[in-house]
Amino acid sequence: GAVVSQHPSRVICKSGTSVKIECRSLDFQATTMFWYRQFPKQSLMLMATSNEGSKATYEQGVEKDKFLINHASLTLSTLTVTSAHPEDSSFYICSAGDRANYGYTFGSGTRLTVV
Amino acid sequence: AQKITQTQPGMFVQEKEAVTLDCTYDTSDQSYGLFWYKQPSSGEMIFLIYQGSYDEQNATEGRYSLNFQKARKSANLVISASQLGDSAMYFCAMPHSGYNKLIFGAGTRLAVHP
Numbered sequence: 001g002a003v004v005s006q007h008p009s010r011v012i013c014k015s016g017t018s019v020k021i022e023c024r025s026l027d028f029q030a031t032t033m034f035w036y037r038q039f040p041k042q043s044l045m046l047m048a049t050s051n052e053g054s055k056a057t058y059e060q061g062v063e064k065d066k067f068l069i070n071h072a073s074l075t076l077s078t079l080t081v082t083s084a085h086p087e088d089s090s091f092y093i094c095s096a097g098d099r100a101n102y103g104y105t106f107g108s109g110t111r112l113t114v115v
Numbered sequence: 116a117q118k119i120t121q122t123q124p125g126m127f128v129q130e131k132e133a134v135t136l137d138c139t140y141d142t143s144d145q146s147y148g149l150f151w152y153k154q155p156s157s158g159e160m161i162f163l164i165y166q167g168s169y170d171e172q173n174a175t176e177g178r179y180s181l182n183f184q185k186a187r188k189s190a191n192l193v194i195s196a197s198q199l200g201d202s203a204m205y206f207c208a209m210p211h212s213g214y215n216k217l218i219f220g221a222g223t224r225l226a227v228h229p
Binding site for chain 1: 152215222
């Protein structure tokens, strides 16, 4: 079946530094990937749609300059949290479109803690 | 605009019993799909079952079945013969109209008791 690999699974960083999270489709090509954020005990909130070879489409209220998304190839999208602050601490999870799972396969998520 | 509503923040069930998790939705689309995902404490999102709005039969996948009532705009998940490993968060979701992106309900936390 379709597999989406997300790394790292956990990361702790200092306030003011940047963190990059990778999302890879291992056995299929994904022209579109999605990045979600999830606070504890809450639902997934879509942050942005990552489009291969073009700019990402951000949801209302998401800071483009803080959450940089790059989708340089059909198998890789990256989310960079720039100048991270403690309030950016959250669970970030990506998904990619694939035909096998009716269009959506999720990565395993990244738990970001900013100290 | 589409909306997914899950009104049960938490549910518990005895092991081996069946449980129904509620999901109602609102959409103006004629053709749409509904998903259920399981999220254990590890955080991964596990696809459980999918129902297309034009599917004549209710979807079933092993112990999971979907009680799809189109007129009521409900797509409840039924888990039969609950197991301890079923304890997790469960999310109902549907694609946003005209886009690939999924919108999620608030989720239901299921606890299976021995």
